[in-house]
Amino acid sequence: MLKPIVWLGFLLVSTVALAHDVQTDALRIAHPFATPTPPGATNGAAYLDITAFSEPVTLISASSPASSNVELHDMQMDGDMMQMRHVNEIHIEAEDTYTMRPGGGFHLMLIGLNDPLIEGDRFPMTLTFAEKGDVEIEVWVQSAQEGSEAADGHHHH
Secondary structure (H helix, E strand, O other), X not given: XXXXXXXXXXXXXXXXXXXXXXXXXXXEEEEEEEOOXXXXXXXXXXXXXXXXXXXXXXXXXXXXXXXXXXEEEEEEEEOOEEEEEEOOOEEEOOOOEEEOEOOEEEEEEXXXXXXXXXXXXXXXXXXXXXOXXXXXXXXXXXXXXXXXXXXXXXXXX
């Protein structure tokens, strides 16, 4: 008789692992994750997907107790060089989703980490939107591949 209960427990655990998002009336933040950092690293990067519902939303800042500062960054290829630059906002049009992934585009730069980001850890982050104020999220530390695959899984609902 134990097997059905164990199976149910497995289903509950896997559902919780996949349902890692925050939703408000205006937007959805899907699967925030940060990549692990080597010992001694002072900066890290976090990624997430932002979906705007009926109105556009603009991410204007972020903060976390995990680092002294969180900056919005954009990474673009400039010839053969990857250029990272600070941006003041990330705008998402109505009914659109912006997907952040390691390797290019927008991401959240954690400046002045208090501790290295270790796979399996989690930390809180506050996202501030121009139109909607603060949204509290929990960021999971995962490898770039695991975090990306888990986040990509959110778009099949």
